[in-house]
Amino acid sequence: MKNKIGPLPRPIIFLNTVLLVAFSLPAFAFKVGLVLDKGGKDDKSFNSAAYQGALKAQKELGIELKYVEATDNNLLENMHRSFAKKDFDLIIGVGFAQADAVKKVAAQDLSEKFAIVDGEINAPNVKSLMFEEHEGSFVVGVLAAMASKTGSVGFIGGMDIPLIRRFEMGYRAGVLHQNPKAKIVTNYIGITGEAWNNPAKAKELALSQFNQGADVIFVAAGASGSGVFDATEEKKKLAIGVDSNQNWMKPGFILTSMLKRVDVAVYDTIKAAKEGKFTGGVERFGLKSTGIDYALDEHNQKLITPEMKKRAEEIKSQIITGKIKVPDFYKTKK
Amino acid sequence: MIEELLLSTLRLSTPLVFAALGGLFSERSGVIQIGLEGMMLVGALAAASATTFTGSPWTGVLAGASVGMIWALIYAFFVLKIKADQIISATALNLLAFGLCPFFTKIVFDSTGATPSIPFEQRLGSEFMWMAFALVIITSLLLRYTRFGLWIQFAGESPSALQSAGVSVGLVRSISLACTGALAGLGGASLSISLASSYAPNMTAGRGFMALAALIFGAWRPLPTFAACLLFAFVDAAQIRLQGSATFIPVQVVQILPYLVTIVALVGFFGHQRVPKGLGKHV
Numbered sequence: 313m314k315n316k317i318g319p320l321p322r323p324i325i326f327l328n329t330v331l332l333v334a335f336s337l338p339a340f341a342f343k344v345g346l347v348l349d350k351g352g353k354d355d356k357s358f359n360s361a362a363y364q365g366a367l368k369a370q371k372e373l374g375i376e377l378k379y380v381e382a383t384d385n386n387l388l389e390n391m392h393r394s395f396a397k398k399d400f401d402l403i404i405g406v407g408f409a410q411a412d413a414v415k416k417v418a419a420q421d422l423s424e425k426f427a428i429v430d431g432e433i434n435a436p437n438v439k440s441l442m443f444e445e446h447e448g449s450f451v452v453g454v455l456a457a458m459a460s461k462t463g464s465v466g467f468i469g470g471m472d473i474p475l476i477r478r479f480e481m482g483y484r485a486g487v488l489h490q491n492p493k494a495k496i497v498t499n500y501i502g503i504t505g506e507a508w509n510n511p512a513k514a515k516e517l518a519l520s521q522f523n524q525g526a527d528v529i530f531v532a533a534g535a536s537g538s539g540v541f542d543a544t545e546e547k548k549k550l551a552i553g554v555d556s557n558q559n560w561m562k563p564g565f566i567l568t569s570m571l572k573r574v575d576v577a578v579y580d581t582i583k584a585a586k587e588g589k590f591t592g593g594v595e596r597f598g599l600k601s602t603g604i605d606y607a608l609d610e611h612n613q614k615l616i617t618p619e620m621k622k623r624a625e626e627i628k629s630q631i632i633t634g635k636i637k638v639p640d641f642y643k644t645k646k
Numbered sequence: 647m648i649e650e651l652l653l654s655t656l657r658l659s660t661p662l663v664f665a666a667l668g669g670l671f672s673e674r675s676g677v678i679q680i681g682l683e684g685m686m687l688v689g690a691l692a693a694a695s696a697t698t699f700t701g702s703p704w705t706g707v708l709a710g711a712s713v714g715m716i717w718a719l720i721y722a723f724f725v726l727k728i729k730a731d732q733i734i735s736a737t738a739l740n741l742l743a744f745g746l747c748p749f750f751t752k753i754v755f756d757s758t759g760a761t762p763s764i765p766f767e768q769r770l771g772s773e774f775m776w777m778a779f780a781l782v783i784i785t786s787l788l789l790r791y792t793r794f795g796l797w798i799q800f801a802g803e804s805p806s807a808l809q810s811a812g813v814s815v816g817l818v819r820s821i822s823l824a825c826t827g828a829l830a831g832l833g834g835a836s837l838s839i840s841l842a843s844s845y846a847p848n849m850t851a852g853r854g855f856m857a858l859a860a861l862i863f864g865a866w867r868p869l870p871t872f873a874a875c876l877l878f879a880f881v882d883a884a885q886i887r888l889q890g891s892a893t894f895i896p897v898q899v900v901q902i903l904p905y906l907v908t909i910v911a912l913v914g915f916f917g918h919q920r921v922p923k924g925l926g927k928h929v
Contacts, residue, residue, distance in 0.1 A: 352748075352759035352847055381758055383744070383847075472898065499889050503898050506851045509759075511842035512661075513851070516654060520886050523650045535759060535846050542843045545766055561763070 342402075342586045344369065345395035346379040346578075347388065349407030351508045353379060355535035358555040358574060362406040362429060365578030373586055385505065388413035396424045402585045404578060405429070408475050409505070414438060425590050427581045429574055430475060436592040441577040444598035445475070446482030447631050448570040449530070450638045451599070451606050452552050453486020454627050456528040457494050458620050459550055459567050464495040466526035468517050468540055470533030471507040472500040478641035479532045479554070479570075485639050486627075497521045501536055511539030518543035518551075528552065528567060541566065550615070559611035567615050569607040577603060600632045651883055656775055657841060659879030661686065661850075663778040664833030665857030666864070666871050667785050668826040672718075674789065674866055675822035676802040676815075676924040681721055681736030682830045683854025684743030689714035689831025690838035691747050694761040694845035695754065703770045706839045707832065714831015715824050717743070722823040726816050729928050740854075748847060761838075761845040769843060774836040781829070786868040798822050802922035830854070856908065863911045866922060874911070881907045 346366050353363040363379065370377040378400070380391050388410050395403045396417055404427045405414045411431030418426045418438045427439040434440075456465045467483055469476040480498055487494045499517040501507040514536040518529055522543065530552040531540040537553065541562045544551040553559065553569030577597055584590055597603020606624060608616060616624075630636040665682045672679035693710030697703050717739065724735040748758045755761055789795040800808040801818045809815050833853070838845045860878055864871030881904045889900045 350847075354757040354759035356760075381748075383748075499886065500901075503901055506848065509846050509848055510851050511844070511846050511849065512837050515842060516658060516883070517886055520650070520654065520883075523647075538760070538763060538844065538846070539842050542766075 341374060341376040342582075343376045343378070343398075343400045344582055344585075345392075345398075345400040345403045346377065347391045347395070347403065347405045347410060348379055348381045349409060349508075349534075350382060350385075350505045351534035352381045355508070356556060356558060356561065357534050357537060357553070358572070359406055359534070361556045361572065361574035362404070362578050364556075365575030366404070366582065368575065369579050369582040369586075373583060375582060375586060382410075385409050389416060392417040392426075396421045399424075401425065402427065402582060402590070404581065405431070406574070406578075407431075408473065425585055427578075427585075429577065432594055434594075438592055439581060439590065440594040441574075441581065442594055442596045443572050443574075443577075444596060444604055444640075445570075445572060446478050446485075446638045446640050447599045448572065448604035448606060449479045449482030450486035450489070450631065450636070451624055451627055452530055452568060452570045453483040453488075454490040455568055455606065455616070455620055455624055456483070456530060456550075456552060457487045457490035458623065459615070460491075460494070460526075460528045462525050462527045463491060463493060464497065464525040464527065466518070466521035466524075466529035467496060467498040468514060468521070468529055468531045468533055469498070469500045470502075470536055471505060472503050474641055476500070476532055479530075481641045481644070482638050483530050489627075489636070490623075495525065497524050497526050501533055508534035508536055510536050511542070514539030515543045519547070522547045522549055530554070530570070532570075553607070557607040557609065559607050559609055563611040564615070566612060568612055571605040571607050573597065573603045573605070598632075599628050651880075651887065654883040654886070655876060655880045657879075658882050659875045660774050660778050660836045661833040661841070661853050662857045662860060662875040662879060663782065663872060664774075664836060665830045665854055666860045666875050667778075667781055667868065668714075668829030668833065669858050669861045670785065670866060670868060670871060671798065671822040671829065672826040673861065673925060674802045674922055675798045675819045676805055676922060676927060677722075677725060677819055677823060678732040678926045679736065679826060680733060680855070680858060681718075681739050682826075682833075682857055683850055683852070684736075684740035685714045685717045685827050685830035686834035686837070686850045686854050687743045687747055687848070688717050689834030690849055691750060691761070691834075691845045692831070693835030694764065694838040695750075697764050697768055697839050698762050701768055703764075703768055703839050707770070707835055710831040710835030710838075711828040712831070714829070714834065715827040718823045718827025718830070719820070721827075722820045726819055726823075732926055744848060747845070751845070759847050764839060764843045766843075768839075770836075770840040774832075774840045777832070778836075782868055782872045789868065794818075794821075799922075802924050805924045805927065830857075833857070856904070859908045859912060863908075865920065877911075878904055878908065 351359045408430045518540040528550045532554040544565045550567040555572045558569045689710040692713035693706035696709035697706035724730045805815045860874035864874040
């Protein structure tokens with residue numbers, strides 16, 4: 313029996329060689345490894361934004377893109393290391409949870425270039441892409457206060473971490489800036505990574521907040537956000553999306569989305585690295601650089617009145633010029 | 647406020663009730679069941695996918711139950727036929743479910759995470775709740791008053807006695823496990839096509855294990871198990887409301903409440919419980 317599987321005929325070996333060469337050609341292309349967070353590439357929020365940015369780079373710049381999803385935080389370091397071992401030209405970590413892994417792997421392989429979203433690392437070969445979430449949260453807070461009929465609004469966070477507290481603090485300040493008497497209900501879905509993937513719980517939290525009188529809820533909870541949108545649709549209230557433009561998910565029930573242009577940051581980083589202009593250090597994206605913004609499109613134009621739009625633009629410029637100081641959780645609690 | 651709290655309790659308890667009843671069938675027939683989580687997960691995915699494809703939540707219900715059942719029968723094959731270790735096989739199947747689900751969504755929906763969102767009209771509302779309540783009664787009657795119910799109990803208490811009476815313990819346990827899978831699958835379906843609007847990765851979030859705790863807390867009996875599920879759900883619902891109002895208590899402390907209650911319940915009552923004598927024993 314075993315004898316039947318002899319050495320391969322020459323033509324097949326030749327063909328294999330040709331194919332091998334043909335398929336390894338793209339290896340000369342600029343290789344980018346994307347390590348996504350627990351929410352996964354289809355969380356329609358934070359990770360989706362990062363993936364979209366990388367996808368755009370793949371289409372427009374002809375880079376070779378590989379992505380992996382971390383189902384477990386213990387895998388992060390291995391994922392980064394394996395990309396580094398395979399000599400990827402740029403490795404991008406998405407999410408605060410990857411900071412330690414990136415820091416460690418980057419220190420061991422200084423020739424490798426890294427970028428991290430939402431984590432601040434000071435190393436010559438790591439670019440930290442930071443966002444001023446509190447600024448955008450302030451703006452949507454103002455909009456929430458204007459859209460609320462009951463004078464009571466809600467905030468639902470995913471995992472209870474400083475980053476999400478930053479969203480909450482900015483939002484709270486925005487709401488109170490617009491309506492000092494407003495009541496704000498806040499909830500967090502959980503204290504583990506599971507919180508990003510628990511729409512059923514998120515929905516229950518939203519229903520409870522509506523029941524307490526809130527009629528606009530800002531949700532910053534990754535893939536769990538869809539549960540809040542479901543509740544909003546059922547109770548005919550309003551929600552505010554986060555990170556990606558989520559207005560399309562339930563048109564008419566999503567007042568706006570606080571945009572965190574992770575896609576732009578990722579795309580720009582890849583582009584710069586490909587052109588040999590990669591620099592380490594921290595880059596901050598805020599309202600000024602439009603890395604942070606609020607979403608206005610055909611899905612929510614009926615919900616945002618001209619008056620609200622005017623007010624939002626006004627607030628935006630006041631934050632940019634420094635007339636309004638938005639409290640920053642990172643600075644107040646450290 | 648009270649009314650809303652109770653409604654919330656009922657909603658949160660639904661997946662737990664299904665899964666705990668499922669666990670009951672398995673454990674009362676003598677098979678240890680820590681695989682509820684995996685069965686719920688595949689059930690949730692199957693239900694959401696079937697609903698997405700057909701537009702009818704009832705096919706989703708059917709799909710959830712059937713896929714859960716198939717999953718349980720795979721488990722039955724390992725532990726009853728091959729006589730593999732029950733804890734290890736169930737753990738392996740749980741891990742397999744965690745891995746297989748994203749694999750499936752990637753192939754079918756080109757998404758490593760969620761299935762597409764199911765529109766409001768195609769989701770079920772309180773139907774699952776009523777189904778769960780009905781099943782509690784049915785299970786209770788079945789165990790007490792039917793011949794098959796007695797067989798299940800004997801398979802769990804004294805398999806050799808059942809064997810010598812000429813009834814196949816393996817068959818009784820297999821059928822029980824099929825019921826387990828169907829029920830746990832329904833529990834998963836209630837998550838993905840009623841409580842939420844799509845399957846999300848690992849959306850069961852430990853509910854399979856909570857259900858097992860409820861089963862043990864409920865002394866492997868249908869009505870007390872149901873009460874235990876309601877208690878866990880109530881604590882969870884109360885936790886949600888506490889979190890919003892009592893700002894002086896850290897979120898972390900409030901959020902561990904359901905688990906704290908679980909541990910206290912298990913520690914406080916476990917000693918007095920009568921574990922099915924043949925639990926985990928091969929015939």
